[in-house]
Amino acid sequence: xxxxxxQDKCCGAGTCVMLAPDVFDQRDEDGIVVLLDGQPSEGLxxxxxxxxxxxxxxxxxxxxxx
Amino acid sequence: MTSMLEFPMAxxxxxxxxxxxxxxxxxEQTPLTRVRISDGKTAWLVTRYAEQRxxxxxxxxxxxxxxxxxxxxxxxxxxxxxxxxxxxxxPEHARLRRMVTAPFTIKxxxxxxxxxxxxxxxxxxxxxxxxxxVDLVEAFALPVPSLVICQLLGVPYADHDxxxxxxKVIINRETxxxxxxxxxxxxxxxxxxxxxxxxxNPGDDLLSGLTQRIRDGELARSDxxxxxxxxxxxxxxxxxxxxxxxxxALLQHPDQLALLRESGDPKLVAGAxxxxxxxxxxxxxxxxxxxxxDIEIAGQVIRAGEGIILAxxxxxxxxxxxEDPDRLDLRRDARRHxxxxxxxxxxxxxxxxxxELQVVYDTLYRRIPTLxxxxxLEEIPFKHDGAVYGVYELPVTW
Numbered sequence: 001x002x003x004x005x006x007q008d009k010c011c012g013a014g015t016c017v018m019l020a021p022d023v024f025d026q027r028d029e030d031g032i033v034v035l036l037d038g039q040p041s042e043g044l045x046x047x048x049x050x051x052x053x054x055x056x057x058x059x060x061x062x063x064x065x066x
Numbered sequence: 067m068t069s070m071l072e073f074p075m076a077x078x079x080x081x082x083x084x085x086x087x088x089x090x091x092x093x094e095q096t097p098l099t100r101v102r103i104s105d106g107k108t109a110w111l112v113t114r115y116a117e118q119r120x121x122x123x124x125x126x127x128x129x130x131x132x133x134x135x136x137x138x139x140x141x142x143x144x145x146x147x148x149x150x151x152x153x154x155x156x157p158e159h160a161r162l163r164r165m166v167t168a169p170f171t172i173k174x175x176x177x178x179x180x181x182x183x184x185x186x187x188x189x190x191x192x193x194x195x196x197x198x199x200v201d202l203v204e205a206f207a208l209p210v211p212s213l214v215i216c217q218l219l220g221v222p223y224a225d226h227d228x229x230x231x232x233x234k235v236i237i238n239r240e241t242x243x244x245x246x247x248x249x250x251x252x253x254x255x256x257x258x259x260x261x262x263x264x265x266x267n268p269g270d271d272l273l274s275g276l277t278q279r280i281r282d283g284e285l286a287r288s289d290x291x292x293x294x295x296x297x298x299x300x301x302x303x304x305x306x307x308x309x310x311x312x313x314x315a316l317l318q319h320p321d322q323l324a325l326l327r328e329s330g331d332p333k334l335v336a337g338a339x340x341x342x343x344x345x346x347x348x349x350x351x352x353x354x355x356x357x358x359x360d361i362e363i364a365g366q367v368i369r370a371g372e373g374i375i376l377a378x379x380x381x382x383x384x385x386x387x388x389e390d391p392d393r394l395d396l397r398r399d400a401r402r403h404x405x406x407x408x409x410x411x412x413x414x415x416x417x418x419x420x421x422e423l424q425v426v427y428d429t430l431y432r433r434i435p436t437l438x439x440x441x442x443l444e445e446i447p448f449k450h451d452g453a454v455y456g457v458y459e460l461p462v463t464w
Binding site for chain 2: 009011012013015017018026028029030031032050053054057058
């Protein structure tokens with residue numbers, strides 16, 4: 001799995017960090033998403049997919065072709 | 067052809083936690099329908115979860131309250147109205163929102179948890195030492211989030227009667243326009259004065275942070291004051307209603323209350339908060355939008371300029387997403403709910419609201435295990451007339 005984030009789209013709601021703090025973080029100055037781990041281990045795949053699904057701004061995409 | 071339904075619709079007598087039955091019927095029949103809103107205009111009412119999320123995330127859908135066709139629940143464009151960035155589109159919305167997101171990051175909110183726990187513990191100490199029965203709204207549900215948001219914004223809590231009273235006027239759907247304008251003006255003047263004080267003498271709080279932006283020429287002082295009004299109202303009204311209405315719902319579902327009272331498991335508590343957010347969905351006036359272009363969705367066309375109302379409360383009872391949706395089940399996975407909205411306008415304060423509710427629901431019923439209503443359900447005054455749902459009073463004893 002490969003994870004991509006779009007900081008321009010992000011609205012800083014923080015749901016991804018709440019769900020998967022090992023994969024996502026937020027910039028201190030404005031809460032915008034920071035990707036910590038672009039290729040998370042398999043055990044994290046379901047929660048990362050959920051984070052992408054509930055991201056209100058559509059700022060997280062997940063690709064399984066990797 | 068049947069006559070057009072009016073929105074908002076009435077809840078059924080004896081079912082204070084459920085959305086209006088007419089909306090449930092609509093959701094079963096069609097994802098989109100035309101409704102008449104209070105000022106005689108019409109708008110599309112969107113009732114299903116999938117279509118709501120699609121539209122709230124669609125850049126062709128605008129939050130700009132100044133556009134003709136916007137289905138406003140109340141007169142807008144008034145200086146004191148709590149408008150600010152929630153009623154604007156990107157890029158200006160994002161520019162202003164990003165100025166206030168820093169204090170709401172998951173890390174910063176987690177760091178506030180011990181302080182919130184202390185506030186909750188102290189208020190419960192006072193409850194237990196005071197007379198009973200007591201109104202839980204006045205003695206606990208309002209003070210918790212008010213104390214917290216005051217600290218975060220840098221607003222003196224001593225002024226809580228002033229800002230709570232004016233907030234009440236503003237968010238009551240029945241308030242006359244001139245009365246709402248006056249309350250908004252009072253809050254605006256108050257926040258403007260605070261911003262002025264912090265310009266001279268900044269502290270370590272959100273409003274002081276905004277004064278730096280004013281000095282740097284990035285933010286108008288009037289915008290800072292309006293953002294202050296918005297966050298002060300949003301920061302205490304919503305969470306207070308979730309505390310009081312959530313407690314009432316749990317008292318009506320003793321098996322669910324027992325889970326919280328006896329568990330102490332942070333995971334169960336966090337899940338319970340999500341489920342209560344889903345089940346109660348106190349923002350019952352719908353998210354309001356207007357179409358910028360023609361949008362084809364679910365076999366209908368929303369024309370450019372037409373208003374759209376996305377009723378999150380009914381989407382959170384959509385059986386295609388939540389099994390047995392009308393049942394309060396604290397153990398279910400409810401995290402997909404749209405109680406905080408969806409799209410780039412999704413609630414900025416949600417990490418704070420979640421944390422406050424986790425502390426409250428985890429503490430109150432364990433510390434007062436015999437908590438019970440001091441009246442009957444029929445006697446409780448519900449906020450049917452509020453832009454945000456809840457109870458005006460909740461007399462309890464133990």
